[in-house]
Amino acid sequence: MSVEAPDVVPPESDSASTPDRARPVTGQRRSGWQQGLVWAFVVIPMLALLGTVPVVWGWGLGWWDLAIAAVFYTVGILGVTVGYHRHFTHGSFKARRWLRVTLAITGSMAIQGSMMAWVADHRRHHAYSDKEGDPHSPWRYGTTPLAVARGFFWAHVGWVFDRDKTNWERFIPDLLADRALRRVSGLFGLWVTASLVLPAALGGLLTWSWAGVLTGFFWGGLVRMAVCHHVTWSINSICHMVGARPFRSRDRSRNFWPLAVLSMGESWHNLHHADPTCARHGVLPGQIDISARVIWFFERFGWAWDVRWPTTRRLDRLKRV
Template sequence: MTVVTERAAPQPKPDIDPEPKTLPELITFGFVVGAPLVALAVAVPMAWSWGLLSWIDVAIGFVFYVVTGLGVTVGLHRYFTHGSFKAKRPMKIALGIAGSLSLEMSVLDWVATHRKHHKFSDKDGDPHSPWRFGTGFWAITKGLLWAHMGWLFETHRTNREKYAPDLVKDPDVIRLHKLFPTLAITSLVLPAVLGGLITWSWQGAATAFFWGTVIRIGLLHHVTWSINSICHVFGDEAFEVRDKSRNVWWLAIPSFGESWHNLHHSDPTCARHGALKGQIDLSAGTIRIFEKLGWVYDVRWPVPERLAAKRLG
């Protein structure tokens, strides 16, 4: 007689990754959050009173802001997280490097965290909802601070295998994940190296580090974090969503179109977030250029019928 044994059902993976954040990581987060705030306080006197800002500093800071910013919006967000388009391998690696140079997280951790955000957006389980503490004035004030940067200091991390199983199996992404510390150091040091070489002076290296590294990283991070905080409390709603995602027009340029956040949460895989008239979306424009060059394909552009079906009013 054959005995049939029942196999135990596979247990669901926990939300928390078995690898907690390390003390050096938390210290780094503290430095990344704190240093730019101090730097911003002295930026104005440095620029205007002391004359420690040159066009070389502006150019270096601008280029690094654009490259790393698009690395976040086009790379980490629209490509790796939501699959808004497919990319050829060199483009995939380039986007992963550019996103890593932002010093926000490795590709793997960024994607896992953001996918969890979409699953639980503005509900229990959301890693960074400003509605975490309630709806009163002080609760929202506390929630905005939490959503903006407080959540970064949680000791646990989002489970990578649960929320990014496709990327865990991608050898290119794993290689980028392991190289993240090296890429982070490169992002910190390279502006100073370029400034020093171009001006052939230590002062040129120092001012390029201040503007091209400290101020650039601080500005990019606060713009990115504003999508988590400001764009879930303030702004306009044009499409049906199950959360409180909103559009904030004045963040559209510095965020490369990410602040058209309402449509994104209504249709997360869409490659264009600013799909209505007058909504500038620089990330979508960049994807369009990549598409024409043949570097990306199968782009999920907005479908008029789908937009109409989700449109409010």
């Protein structure tokens, strides 16, 4: 049964998680070792991706490597899109406790930050989208060609290196009150390790060789991580700069269809910003939204409920005239 989504108000405006405007937007600064880890997990996978060509032309790429990378990419990216984003950030559906924990773990395996940090950043993004306070707006420097170039780099990857962390007490008090989720988020290092070790172990077992361990780690670990990073970062950068805007929103969010499948439906970004709590982002004919289909399966099996599906009346109100 369809449930009409409420008016365009992100969940941080609900009474359970209303940010205290007297509190600062950012909280503590990252320590030196935390900042070093950010650099490592951004730069090393990118270097691995650059090393793809000589690896492909020499040795070390087979069907098992592609399968392992695809599986871990799908698990991680859906953990981010369905779990981190639509469930924890925007409350697009309610879920059983075991599913909430599972989504928090699989989202962590995308290696984009702990669940608490990711959600806090994204709620802050919606509170100040394309305005001062937005952690990753591509329009922060202006609209001249040079400013746009700087803004694109900042929105895509530059913001990751900002040492000022979003204030958790202001943006995610509801999640901080959940002991199980705090524990999962606090074990982020464990999920990162598992996300890198498991592809290597699986590659070794499937090929029964040390070469399989190495290629499993390279393709299913490093390269998969780099692709996952850049697809998600492209939602921050490209989807606020290029594409169609069929719905009214308070920012410059856009739909960018080439990323629809890789992003699992996240690149239908204009509707998402017009109606942040909606469980489906690709609502127009032909718009593939894999994450919405996953949520639909959860609902059918009784694992999720109170899903905020779009309705015709709601969409008609949001469309541009």
